[in-house]
Amino acid sequence: MPLQRVHFAEDVPEVFRASLQDIRRELEVPAEFPAEVVAAALQAVKSPRLPELDRTDIEFVTIDPPDSMDLDQALHIERTGDGYTVYYAIADVAAFVQPGDPIDAEARRRGETLYAPDKRTPLHPPELSEGAASLLPDQVRPAVLWTITVDASGDGTGVVCERALVKSRAKLNYAGVQKDLDAGNAPESLQLLREVGKLREQRELDRGGVNLPIPDQEVVTSNHGWGLEFRAPLPVEGWNAQISLLTGMAAAELMMKGRIGILRTLPESHDDLRRKLGNTAKALGLAWPDETSYAAFIHALDPKVPAHAAMLAACTVLFRGAGYTAFSGSVPAKPEHAAMKAEYAHVTAPLRRLVDRWTSEICLALSAGAEVPAWVRESMDEIPKVMDEADRRAHAYDRSIVSMVEAGLVADKIGSEFDGVITDVDDRENTRGIVALTTLAVEGRITGTAPLPLGQAVRVKLVEADIAKRTIAFELA
Numbered sequence: 001m002p003l004q005r006v007h008f009a010e011d012v013p014e015v016f017r018a019s020l021q022d023i024r025r026e027l028e029v030p031a032e033f034p035a036e037v038v039a040a041a042l043q044a045v046k047s048p049r050l051p052e053l054d055r056t057d058i059e060f061v062t063i064d065p066p067d068s069m070d071l072d073q074a075l076h077i078e079r080t081g082d083g084y085t086v087y088y089a090i091a092d093v094a095a096f097v098q099p100g101d102p103i104d105a106e107a108r109r110r111g112e113t114l115y116a117p118d119k120r121t122p123l124h125p126p127e128l129s130e131g132a133a134s135l136l137p138d139q140v141r142p143a144v145l146w147t148i149t150v151d152a153s154g155d156g157t158g159v160v161c162e163r164a165l166v167k168s169r170a171k172l173n174y175a176g177v178q179k180d181l182d183a184g185n186a187p188e189s190l191q192l193l194r195e196v197g198k199l200r201e202q203r204e205l206d207r208g209g210v211n212l213p214i215p216d217q218e219v220v221t222s223n224h225g226w227g228l229e230f231r232a233p234l235p236v237e238g239w240n241a242q243i244s245l246l247t248g249m250a251a252a253e254l255m256m257k258g259r260i261g262i263l264r265t266l267p268e269s270h271d272d273l274r275r276k277l278g279n280t281a282k283a284l285g286l287a288w289p290d291e292t293s294y295a296a297f298i299h300a301l302d303p304k305v306p307a308h309a310a311m312l313a314a315c316t317v318l319f320r321g322a323g324y325t326a327f328s329g330s331v332p333a334k335p336e337h338a339a340m341k342a343e344y345a346h347v348t349a350p351l352r353r354l355v356d357r358w359t360s361e362i363c364l365a366l367s368a369g370a371e372v373p374a375w376v377r378e379s380m381d382e383i384p385k386v387m388d389e390a391d392r393r394a395h396a397y398d399r400s401i402v403s404m405v406e407a408g409l410v411a412d413k414i415g416s417e418f419d420g421v422i423t424d425v426d427d428r429e430n431t432r433g434i435v436a437l438t439t440l441a442v443e444g445r446i447t448g449t450a451p452l453p454l455g456q457a458v459r460v461k462l463v464e465a466d467i468a469k470r471t472i473a474f475e476l477a
Helices: 013-027 035-046 102-110 126-132 174-183 188-207 235-258 271-283 294-299 306-319 355-368 374-379 383-410
Strands: 060-064 073-080 083-091 140-150 156-173 216-222 225-231 260-265 323-328 417-425 432-437 443-447 457-466 471-476
Touching (some): 013 383, 035 126, 156 174, 156 235, 156 355, 188 294, 225 383, 323 383, 355 374, 355 383, 383 471, 417 443, 432 457
Antiparallel strands (some): 060 073, 073 083
16 A cells, blocks of 8 residues: 655645535534634633642653644553553543533534544634643643553553543654654653553454554645545554553443443444455455454454455454444443454543543543432433434545545546556445555546456556546546
């Protein structure tokens, strides 16, 4: 898969901005915040509800993309005996937002933050999400503090969830942290992040959990224009994600024991899908012995190998159907997230995702042995519907933007030929599928006169590239 960046001429982005407006209109992406919401946010900044517990002594840091300002999470890890103590501070949105106030009502309408190359459409007003509630460096902030003990094997053994004041010492980025780790210059807490992260990855593999290492197709911008690239995640991104997963599993355990909560769930895949993937592996010439688990098979794939990348793309079918399950009084019949092979809840991104404010309040109450707030109990059944709709819009938004830029990248190349790899073949019509170009970070529909060779290198001709329609198509050359 290509990893290089491609830029456009400086005058092209105006074409995309017009198309972006069409996308936002079609998907009803919210515009600017209403005046009453901004006014409520400005007032909330002046009078947040601050906790008594002060943990500004913990040397937290945040790790995010360089331009991020909506910083939800800060971490610090210490070695404790032959195990570890993980401190994970999560922005406390409820310190600024009252149930039923204008900020709350608008957040329920939005559901989650949306991202585009030219702007963010935040869940909360920037005065909060990129200001007073964000875990910015050298600022004392209210937070939901998770203290999780982890044993020498990487298993979580205990958890406390409480409100506290915290202060991040530094705003770090993934590339910088990875560089310091590789050079041996990282502070102990970040070295332990790598240590715990690797242990948690092994625990994931042991229980049969799966994380597909597929390169992200991203829109990139610079002073020279817009482009696309396939970017493989850095190892530190995976280790950092493992801390978030650890916290989400601890939250789910609290909820299951307390018999109240909102879980992120995914049903088990049907046997016919697994059989289909087995057939796909055979078509790609990949050995999948009967004694090798699905998780172990995926873990051994290298996304830089074309046949492996095609297999990983095919495996995404198993992750469709994820949703949210609210429960109270009794636990769900099927509480597990099938990809993780564990119960799991979203609790670590409240600045950007609505449900996390509800789940945080539930876990705070359960950890303290207190009653879950009435406003949470009264409204929690509606949150899965809100989040399902927000997720649908976010996925459509991302896909539409990428399709638009793909079309722009090659709009002046109709009739040109490219090298590519067939990454997917239509089940019902094997002469149709998806091709990924090897010289540009572009994927598109492809048709042939004979069955398409899944995972094989091909020469293709561009026959359609329409920025307004956001479509791109190839045929075998």
